[in-house]
Amino acid sequence: MQFINKAIDRTDGNQITKTYLKNIRIEDEQRYPVDYDNSFRNLPNKHDSYYKQMTKVLLKNQDNHCCYCMRRLTGDHDTTLEHIIPQAADENILSYYQQEAFPMFNNQHIKLSKVFSHEENPNLSILPHTVCYDNLVASCYGLFPIQQGESAVEDKSGHCCNNVRGNKNALPLYFLADINSILLYCTNGSIIENENSEWANEAKYLIWNTKLMWTSLVDIREMWYVLRNVDLKKIAEAGNDPISRYDLIQDNLLDADFPLKRIMDLATKFKKDKYWECFLLYDWFYSITWNTI
Ligand SMILES: [Zn+2]
Incomplete structure (x- = not known):
């Protein structure tokens, strides 16, 4: 946030x-x-x-x-x-x-x-x-692609943010100037509350009630962490060519030293056009400070 x-x-x-x-x-x-x-x-x-x-x-x-x-x-x-x-x-x-x-x-x-x-x-x-x-x-509407066999299609139901929150408690911590020390983004794609913050409890509700730990969101954030040292222009251009995109993803995942299954899962997902398009909408994460876990 x-x-x-x-x-x-x-x-x-x-x-x-x-x-x-x-x-x-x-x-x-x-x-x-x-x-x-x-x-x-x-x-x-x-x-x-x-x-x-x-x-x-x-x-x-x-x-x-x-x-x-x-x-x-x-x-x-x-x-x-x-x-x-x-x-x-x-x-x-x-x-x-x-x-x-x-x-x-x-x-x-x-x-x-x-x-x-x-x-x-x-x-x-x-x-x-x-x-x-x-x-x-x-x-946003919280819309993400879903995997369907070898391809990915647009899901029609929201998985995070406004619509899933409904009437549940969600204090606007983003109105606080020190929001970056209240909510932390971790290198594994998760978002957590800073337990030392006076807003820790409210931050936990906010994450939970708006479903910011939805699988695709976690994957997208983790991919941005993986590609954090790659030139942003190169990332944007990778969308035009599925093969070079797959190489870009796989090479950087291998460097990240993840378990093989995680590498395969992320590579399979983001080589699909729809996931990649969705991933690019989250370029805000390119320049954030990551919390090491
Ligand atoms: Zn959203």
């Missing part, structure tokens, strides 16, 4: 929410019936909805990466908006996220949408949580 500095794009994000609220205001009742699944996704028009506008701002804010797994995102059918405080949250769940380290979630900034929607002329400096920039982050 990388530190996400919400402050940089907050003005733009909040402006989208406020414009949306003005658009849905019911004058007779002097209130704003927030509807994330309908009006937020369809107004002012489907082509350039508030949802799409918000997606653009969030992707810019996150340098076009998934908040959880660090997959590269374009915003074109590969991005979903994650609600940190879940859409269906009640006051109890809201209070879990209202911790001192996350001032953007305190009562001066955010309110449950179901409360906000029924208030007469609510103060617009406190925004409804389902459409509030601070409560939204861009995530």
